[in-house]
Amino acid sequence: MRTILDFEKPIAELDANIEALKRITAEQGIDKSEQIAALERDRERLLREIFRNLTPWDRTLLARHPQRPYALDYIRVIFDDFIELHGDRQFGDDGAIIGGMAWLNEKPVMVIGQQKGRDLKERQRRNFGMAKPEGYRKALRLMHLAQKFGRPVITFVDTPAADPGVESESRGISEAIARNLREMIMLKVPIVSIVIGEGGSGGALGIAVADRVLMLEYAIYSVIPPEGCAAILWRDPKRAPEAAEALKLTAHDAQRFGVVDEVIEEPLGGAHRDPLAAAQTVKEALLRHLPPLQKLSVGKLRESRYERYRNLGMWHIATE
Amino acid sequence: MQRGWFVRRSRTEGLAIDEMNDAWVKCNGCQQILFARDFERNLKVCPRCGHHHRLSARERIELLADPATFVERDAEVVSADPLGFPEYADKLSKGRANSGLPEAMVSGTCTLSGIPIVLAVADFAFMGGSMGSAVGEKVARAMEYALEQRLPIVICSCSGGARMQEGLLSLMQMAKTCAAAAKLHEIGIPYISVLTDPTMAGVLASYASVGDVVIAEPGALIGFAGQRVAQQAQVVKPPPNFQTAEFQLEHGMVDIVVPRKELKHTLQRILRFFTGG
Numbered sequence: 207m208r209t210i211l212d213f214e215k216p217i218a219e220l221d222a223n224i225e226a227l228k229r230i231t232a233e234q235g236i237d238k239s240e241q242i243a244a245l246e247r248d249r250e251r252l253l254r255e256i257f258r259n260l261t262p263w264d265r266t267l268l269a270r271h272p273q274r275p276y277a278l279d280y281i282r283v284i285f286d287d288f289i290e291l292h293g294d295r296q297f298g299d300d301g302a303i304i305g306g307m308a309w310l311n312e313k314p315v316m317v318i319g320q321q322k323g324r325d326l327k328e329r330q331r332r333n334f335g336m337a338k339p340e341g342y343r344k345a346l347r348l349m350h351l352a353q354k355f356g357r358p359v360i361t362f363v364d365t366p367a368a369d370p371g372v373e374s375e376s377r378g379i380s381e382a383i384a385r386n387l388r389e390m391i392m393l394k395v396p397i398v399s400i401v402i403g404e405g406g407s408g409g410a411l412g413i414a415v416a417d418r419v420l421m422l423e424y425a426i427y428s429v430i431p432p433e434g435c436a437a438i439l440w441r442d443p444k445r446a447p448e449a450a451e452a453l454k455l456t457a458h459d460a461q462r463f464g465v466v467d468e469v470i471e472e473p474l475g476g477a478h479r480d481p482l483a484a485a486q487t488v489k490e491a492l493l494r495h496l497p498p499l500q501k502l503s504v505g506k507l508r509e510s511r512y513e514r515y516r517n518l519g520m521w522h523i524a525t526e
Numbered sequence: 527m528q529r530g531w532f533v534r535r536s537r538t539e540g541l542a543i544d545e546m547n548d549a550w551v552k553c554n555g556c557q558q559i560l561f562a563r564d565f566e567r568n569l570k571v572c573p574r575c576g577h578h579h580r581l582s583a584r585e586r587i588e589l590l591a592d593p594a595t596f597v598e599r600d601a602e603v604v605s606a607d608p609l610g611f612p613e614y615a616d617k618l619s620k621g622r623a624n625s626g627l628p629e630a631m632v633s634g635t636c637t638l639s640g641i642p643i644v645l646a647v648a649d650f651a652f653m654g655g656s657m658g659s660a661v662g663e664k665v666a667r668a669m670e671y672a673l674e675q676r677l678p679i680v681i682c683s684c685s686g687g688a689r690m691q692e693g694l695l696s697l698m699q700m701a702k703t704c705a706a707a708a709k710l711h712e713i714g715i716p717y718i719s720v721l722t723d724p725t726m727a728g729v730l731a732s733y734a735s736v737g738d739v740v741i742a743e744p745g746a747l748i749g750f751a752g753q754r755v756a757q758q759a760q761v762v763k764p765p766p767n768f769q770t771a772e773f774q775l776e777h778g779m780v781d782i783v784v785p786r787k788e789l790k791h792t793l794q795r796i797l798r799f800f801t802g803g
Contacts, residue, residue, distance in 0.1 A: 368731075370751030372762040375769060378779045380727075380750045384735035387704035392712060407688075408700060408731045415701050429688050429697040429728070438690065439612065453693045454609050463608070465694050515705045516666060518698040519659030520608035524601075524628060 209272045213256055213264055217475065220249045253475045260424070263447035265456050266432060268424040269403045270366075273478040275485065276335075277304060277319030277362035280402060283485035284492065285310055285317060291351075293344060297377060300341030301331045302365070303413070305348040310360070310492060316352035318345045318413055319362030322403070335404070336369040339382035342412050346386050349393055358396040358496055361413045366431065368409030383412040390415035391511060396499035400488060401425045401457075401466070402477075417511050418495045419465060421457040422484070423472040427465065428455035464518055468495070553577055555745075569786045578743050578786055580723055582625065583632040583649035586682050590790050591636035591645060598634040600667050605629060605660040607691070614691040617653055625651035630685070631661045633668040635677070639794040641801060644672040644679040650724075655685035657729055658692040662699025665733055669706035669717070678716035678797055683734040687727025700732035707736045716800035718793060721748050721771065721780065735779070739796055742771035742780045743789070749774075 210218045224245050227238040260268070268274070281288055285308035292299040305318035320337060323329030337345075345361075352359050368379055390397060390413075399416035405427030421427065435449035436442055460466040470491050477484035499507065551562045555577025565572070569589060570579040581589065587596050607614045622628060630652035636645050646668045648655040657665075665681065672679035688696040710717050719737025721730070724747035731750060734740075742748060749769030767773045774780040784792045 368750070372764045372768065375750055375773075376777050378735075378777065380731040381735045381779055383731040384700075384704060384733070387701050387732060388708045388711065388736050391701070391705040391708040407697060408728055411697060411700055412731075415704075427694055427697075429693050430690050435690055452609065452612055453690075455693065460694055463693075463695055463698075465698055512705050512709070515698065515701045518702055519662055519695050520606050520692075521658075521660040521663055522604050522606045524604045 211264075211267050211271065213260075214475075216252055217249060217256070220245055220252065224249070250474070257475060261447065262426075262450040262453070262456055263432065265424050266426050266446075266450050268476050269426040271476065271478050272324075274403055275477050275481040276324070277321045277364055277402065279481055280362060280400075280485045280488055281308065281317055281319065283482060284489040285315070288317065291348060294340040294347055296343060297340045300333075300338050300344060302333045302335050302337040302369070303341035303345050305345060307357075310489075310496070313496075314357050315496075316348055316357050316359045317362075318348055318359065320365040320410075320413065322364060333369055335365045336367055337365060337409060337412070338369045338371075338374045339377040339379045342368075342379075342382035342386050345413050346382075346389055349390065349397075353394050356395060358398070358500060359393070359416075360492065360496075361397065361399045361416065363399055363401045363405050363410045363414045364403035364425075365406045365409045366404050367406040368412065383408050386412045387415055391515065392508060394504045394508065396496065396502075396507060397511075398492060398495055398499070400470070400491075401427050401460075402488075405460075406431065415511075415515065417499050417507065417514070418467045420468045420470055420488075420491055420495065421460055421466040422470050422477060422488075423457055424476050425457055426450075426455045427457070427460045428453050463520075554579060571786050576744065576785075578723065578745055580650055580684065582651060583627060583647040586647045586684075586722075587632065587636070587645065589786070590638055590680070590682075590793065592638065592640065596634050596636040596645070598632060599671065600633055600664050601628060603629065603660050603663050603667070605658050605692075608659070608695055609691065609693050611691040611693070617691065621652040625649045627652055629660045629664065630655050630657070631664045633664050635671075635675075638680070638790065638797065641794065641797045642677055643797065644668050644675070644677050645682075646679070647682040648684040648729075650684045650686075653689060655683070655729075656687060656689035656696075657685060657699050657703075657732075658689035658696050659699060661689070662696075662702045665699075665703045666706040669703070669710055669733075672715050672717075673706075673709055673713060676715065678718070678801060679710065680718045680720060680793060680797075681733065681737070682720040682722055683725040683729050684722045685725060685729040685734075687729055697728065700728050703733035704736060707733050711736070711738075716797065718796060720789070720793075721746055721774075723747050727751070738800075739781050740779070741789070741792065742774060742783050744771055744783055744785055746771040748780070 288308040290306040304321045322335035323332040397416040399414040401421040432446040432450040433443040436445040457469040473480035473483045553572040556575035633646035721742040
């Protein structure tokens with residue numbers, strides 16, 4: 207079933223009218239092309255207007271949109287000959303993190319991503335994109351494999367959070383994330399991360415320490431979900447829209463803070479309206495960012511990555 | 527010895543029964559009424575049930591540093607309000623008043639049983655010891671100083687996690703502190719992480735977990751997700767000791783659980799292994 211967000215409803219109504227006119231044309235042979243064209247113009251104008259005025263909360267809902275393309279949707283379009291590799295060699299295989307070998311325009315790369323599920327069964331298998339320790343450890347294993355053979359790493363970030371459950375705690379979810387942060391800083395091959403949907407806190411960061419961090423226009427990146435923030439601030443999760451505003455979780459905020467290097471524009475109305483075009487734009491961005499990184503020496507690469515993270519943050523020097 | 531942060535006496539955690547009379551405190555563990563002097567003398571560990579009450583940064587430094595050897599560094603690094611976040615400025619002033627500190631982390635150098643070290647200690651009374659840009663910066667600077675001076679570093683964590691009020695910038699302190707830890711790791715500077723009650727979320731999932739040796743205090747709350755989140759919709763029922771120091775020891779995430787009265791001696795023995803011989 208298609209999900210239609212509240213602010214998408216006027217578009218959905220126009221879409222239905224356009225469909226109906228097309229059906230009349232097809233079934234009854236009556237030419238409605240002029241009316242259709244007029245409606246399509248309205249639709250585009252309306253889309254532009256709605257998407258120009260999105261609130262941070264609207265963007266949060268878009269980032270979580272059930273029709274939004276997920277990591278594997280991007281991987282299928284962007285890369286050739288993807289071979290998925292499984293398991294952390296310690297405990298198991300985590301469905302919430304996928305990874306493997308692939309080719310980006312004739313160049314071999316290691317691809318890693320957080321994967322959500324499309325239907326109920328797959329959502330359970332993917333744990334709603336919430337990775338467990340074995341997921342982060344699989345990701346690290348693949349990064350080390352990439353390092354061993356000098357292949358750059360590309361990660362797709364899309365998770366509400368790391369898995370908060372008892373099992374994950376028992377197997378050291380904090381240690382798994384912390385280790386990834388430390389190891390990714392020192393990795394000897396280039397890393398490019400793309401936040402494609404939800405950049406959920408430490409769970410996202412666990413695969414997102416990179417030389418270049420790119421972010422889709424309607425993705426979000428936050429230290430805490432707006433609902434959780436509202437619950438803490440006002441003891442009322444329903445005030446999430448206000449919290450989304452306060453948290454400054456949009457792509458442009460992330461760029462302003464220096465966390466994100468480039469905001470990738472999405473197709474009009476969001477990536478879910480044209481997943482193929484969205485993937486093409488991401489591919490172009492990758493092809494722009496990766497080659498300069500591959501020209502750097504290992505020393506220079508790691509030094510700039512260190513500096514990139516070392517300089518993040520805003521604080522004061524007290525005068526007395 | 528710098529004492530800028532020493533001005534105000536921080537709040538004692540054991541509850542005073544009579545606010546006018548500091549002679550008695552109630553244990554947060556067994557609820558027994560204790561003679562305050564015994565309680566203090568026992569390093570705020572209940573002599574009856576062994577419950578370890580929280581120490582302020584100042585008290586922790588007094589516990590670990592040799593007398594009059596602690597020299598504070600980077601005290602001027604304090605929080606800004608980069609997001610203009612609701613009520614943050616107010617919470618910062620309250621944090622300063624509650625803790626008597628300019629920031630949730632105190633760092634500097636000292637000797638521990640004669641061994642020169644870098645020591646950084648979090649204070650829960652300052653916004654739950656949470657990590658914002660300033661705390662992250664102080665941790666990174668402490669680690670870089672340890673690297674520069676080739677000194678071992680001991681960090682005592684006591685924190686609810688990343689500081690929500692600085693949003694994404696707080697999250698990035700996880701990467702920043704781990705970046706500094708990566709350098710220590712690569713060069714081989716000993717880093718000992720001491721987890722005290724509580725060490726949670728963004729702090730546990732970053733620098734606190736990557737020590738060469740990870741020590742925890744008995745009974746300390748140590749975990750990734752808040753208890754409420756962790757227990758919601760759980761398939762597996764959490765064990766009674768869930769997210770305690772003992773739970774983390776049992777699951778291989780902590781090297782040793784050390785009672786407070788043995789902490790300094792244990793640290794000395796570990797530091798000696800790395801630096802002596």
